[in-house]
Amino acid sequence: MRAVVIQAPGQLDVTTRPDPVAGPEDVIVKVRAVGLCGTDVHMLAGEFGPTVYPVVPGHEFSGEIVEVGRSVSGLAVGDRVAADPAIYCGSCHFCAIGRGNLCESWRTIGITQDGAAAEYVKVPAANIHRLPEDLDLDHAPLIEPLSTIVHGIDVVAPAVGDHFLIYGAGTMGLLYLQTALRNGAASVSVVDLNADRLAVASRLGADRTATSADALPRVGKGWEVVVDCTGAVPAIEDAFTRVRRGGTFQQFGCAPDQDVAKFSPFRIYNDEIRIVGSMAILHSYGRAVDLLGQGWIDCDTMITHRFGLDGYQEALDTFSKGSGRKIQIVPGLTGDR
Known part of the structure; x- marks a missing residue:
């Protein structure tokens, strides 16, 4: 698959990587769209401490399931989904008291492991949220930033x-x-x-x-x-x-x-x-799915630019200039719109 890779601070490539393979409790999502975030800018600049390099960025995304791990139930190939990118250990002090966003072994898709600025992304099935039928897949990447607002x-x-x-x-x-x-x-x-x-x-x-x-x-x-x-x-x-x-x-x-x-x-x-x-997401992603589905957010006003994978650097530059609002990467898109 083609993917954006931040190799190290200041080093960005658009390259080919092996397609991800689902583990027993994972699903593989064909990415429809991924939102660009200020965190992505900090990652490339080496200003976000938790980043593990090299990494495929992209933690705000939507898509369609194309592979389901053998132990996964309740999800199927073809489901339209988005995902909470945060992964908690479940056993540290903070997880035990219900504050998983402060997990001592905190991991996040697109920051500490490969994310969705690619054609495909591997996601733990427990993090997947099926989308309402009337929620546009192009709008769904807004769920992740909205979930941080809810928290x-x-x-x-x-x-x-x-x-x-x-x-x-x-x-x-x-x-x-x-x-x-x-x-x-x-x-x-x-x-x-x-x-x-x-x-x-x-x-x-x-x-x-x-x-x-x-x-x-x-x-x-x-x-x-x-x-x-x-x-x-x-x-x-x-x-x-x-x-x-x-x-x-x-x-x-x-x-x-x-x-x-x-x-x-x-x-x-x-x-x-x-x-x-206010650190990221905590018990708020599912509520954000509901709120976006109920029209709390003017999605068409929020999303201003879309670029293909090859336009990732241009997308970052556009973001940094403040000339757009939510900027998306669409792996299936050639050029920008």
Whole structure:
């Protein structure tokens, strides 16, 4: 099969690899589409510590089962599917307390083992989710990023009527916006330096948008929930100052693993600011399947570019320039559309 391979930091090839073979508890999926993610950019740059090189990237994907392992039941060749890419050991302390996303032996398809930026991908059957018949396979790769949003909101545990401020109107910020609006937020404001992205945020329901939070009318003396979806230190440091007393700051965006941000410890103490992270997926993938199937997300607005495997580097460049929203790799596609 043809596949994209990140051989080492800074080294990307589109090459031929042996077709994957299903183990007893695996299935083989013929990939329909795979979403590009900021994590993929960090992996190529050598900025995402868990990456195991060489690796085929791609952890947001959909497709059709073409092979089923001999011990697998309940799945069949021809099933339309997507998959939770996270693989947990099931026996460490964190798995034992139901926090598998912090697993001490955490593995993920497309990061620590070969992913879906290829014609075929091997997936543990336990991670497979069959798709509703009316859910477009081209839209289904959005389930994975949406499932991280669902977990993020689980972690924040907002009250109905909370006011949200989101930094970043890229894919994750826009998904967070749409989900928060459906989850009882009184308002959602969005900050981004890119005016075109802000226009999309407004179209998707943002109450207010601005290139700086200074231009937004503050709700009281800040916002109950402030979420960074950029991973950029200047945005993170500014976002923290916007949290209302007693409010919550969430670090959702993935920053390079060596970056450091500065906060006021006194303010955390004096204003009882809660700071929370949100790492990937936890008991949220199946819910994301349902939410996408029920139309919570405007998929056509979210997906802006599609490239074939040979266009992977161009897709990364397009992503890094901020000129698209969700960018997909379609193995069966020649050129781009």
